[in-house]
Amino acid sequence: xxxxxxxxxxxxxxxxxxxxxxxxxxxxxHRRLKDGGSxxxxxxxxxxxxxxxxxxxxxxxxxxxxxxxxxxxxxxxHHHHLVCRRCGETRELAATVVEEWAGxxxxxxxxxxxxxxxxxFGLCPKCSAAA
Amino acid sequence: xxxxxxxxxxxxxxxxxxxxxxxxxxxxxHRRLKDGGSxxxxxxxxxxxxxxxxxxxxxxxxxxxxxxxxxxxxxxxHHHHLVCRRCGETRELAATVVEEWAGxxxxxxxxxxxxxxxxxFGLCPKCSAAA
DNA sequence: GCTAGAATGAGACTCGTTCTCATTTAGAAA
DNA sequence: TTTCTAAATGAGAACGAGTCTCATTCTAGC
Numbered sequence: 001x002x003x004x005x006x007x008x009x010x011x012x013x014x015x016x017x018x019x020x021x022x023x024x025x026x027x028x029x030h031r032r033l034k035d036g037g038s039x040x041x042x043x044x045x046x047x048x049x050x051x052x053x054x055x056x057x058x059x060x061x062x063x064x065x066x067x068x069x070x071x072x073x074x075x076x077x078h079h080h081h082l083v084c085r086r087c088g089e090t091r092e093l094a095a096t097v098v099e100e101w102a103g104x105x106x107x108x109x110x111x112x113x114x115x116x117x118x119x120x121f122g123l124c125p126k127c128s129a130a131a
Numbered sequence: 132x133x134x135x136x137x138x139x140x141x142x143x144x145x146x147x148x149x150x151x152x153x154x155x156x157x158x159x160x161h162r163r164l165k166d167g168g169s170x171x172x173x174x175x176x177x178x179x180x181x182x183x184x185x186x187x188x189x190x191x192x193x194x195x196x197x198x199x200x201x202x203x204x205x206x207x208x209h210h211h212h213l214v215c216r217r218c219g220e221t222r223e224l225a226a227t228v229v230e231e232w233a234g235x236x237x238x239x240x241x242x243x244x245x246x247x248x249x250x251x252f253g254l255c256p257k258c259s260a261a262a
Numbered sequence: 263g264c265t266a267g268a269a270t271g272a273g274a275c276t277c278g279t280t281c282t283c284a285t286t287t288a289g290a291a292a
Numbered sequence: 293t294t295t296c297t298a299a300a301t302g303a304g305a306a307c308g309a310g311t312c313t314c315a316t317t318c319t320a321g322c
Contacts, residue, residue: 172272
């Protein structure tokens, strides 16, 4: 359900998300807003992110540690990610191969409503060098 | 680190895991044990599962909701899963295509230490019919 | 059987996330 | 512009998964 009113808080979250280098957790985003002098509440950040994700303006995924990460989304098309587990740097991947494979394998086993979780985590060139 | 002593608790967890139809959460497993009259503690279930996973007797993955799920593992080789989100029924997949793809894409972007999360969730034939 | 110390279990604790509810406020209507 | 009302906010309580602590129990080697 989309919000019916626009608030500076929601806008602040959107902007902060766009400014973020890659995927960020809600907590991290809230911290940044606070550090920047904003008084937005944590609950509001969660709500705003949920809305953005719902509308397709944000992308979300689960980090291997179980935290939900968000990222402002450029393309509304379905895609996957290659995320640096150190700095959050992200590359979007159009994984046609995987899509196809997922659909085919699901069908082969008689499964329906197939959803898939396909994300790659690694160290980006910069962090690889620093390590 | 493997346990140095064998206890009926650990054995109970192992058995319960084998009996489970597919992936189960630690909480769920603990509930089942309790319902079955066992007095095993939750912490012990977590410890036992961690041990099993470490040794390779159990397989773990993150559900889309962020819970860690476990399953007794047949093959020790690396593989992926097609899991029914209703009943937990699971098929193991040897996803050579995906492995290859992951490695290639990672390298293309200059990322190192690539790990991947590739799992399919859907409704198994039985649950599809029941829906 | 004794004994050392590994393993257990109850519950405290952490941390991410969601909920509650009193207060504020966007925005339509007057 | 002022008024009004329900949507949105925010502080903090609540929740749930998972971990940790530590006194107690019990395995396994003597």
